[in-house]
């Protein structure tokens with residue numbers, strides 16, 4: 001099966017497996033999502049969500065961030081880690097938005113990446129989830145999984161984004177990012193992927209990198225795992241031997 005067809009099949013299976021995939025950061029406006037995404041570096045979305053209600057109430061506009069007292073901001077952001085750098089970024093963000101964009105978050109990638117604390121990943125999160133502009137967000141889960149799936153051999157996030165984009169319809173890019181991240185968090189872990197309970201096994205060249213026994217693998221599945229278990233059981237996994245998957249991967253890359 002060709003790479004594009006295989007990637008589209010896998011995206012369809014991910015949709016069944018993670019119907020609840022979504023942006024896990026709480027926000028109501030593009031500014032709130034931009035700030036929350038900056039804060040999410042090196043920490044969990046849950047931790048960010050525990051801090052942002054107070055933060056958003058205290059600083060409702062870009063001008064409020066621009067005028068914020070750094071020490072006060074650092075105190076509020078402390079639980080998220082790297083609080084000095086994050087404080088500098090969100091205050092700088094507020095100042096740049098006021099000076100250059102009338103206090104509004106711009107809806108274009110080229111503008112977003114010029115703002116303090118915003119790289120391509122953050123910009124794509126903001127575009128996809130606050131503006132409805134399709135974007136692929138390449139985080140560590142996304143990097144690991146698309147390489148395991150041989151969707152690309154690239155390791156640079158921008159090159160990964162450009163390699164994966166043509167495989168999947170553009171309108172699916174944002175939700176694809178969420179589905180892949182959910183699969184990375186719940187099933188395809190960095191150290192021990194739950195291959196024996198993974199509904200993507202049929203199409204995955206790395207099937208066999210983790211335990212193949214269903215009972216062992218099912219214990220590795222995190223989150224509300226009923227869907228994953230049921231799906232795996234319905235498919236009668238393992239559906240292929242590790243040797244067959246390696247042979248399929250060779251055929252695919254030939």
Ligand code: SF4
Pocket residue numbers: 148187188189193194195196198199200201204205206207208209210
């Ligand atoms: S089969 Fe294994 S390596 Fe492949 S996606 Fe599933 S858990 Fe990850």
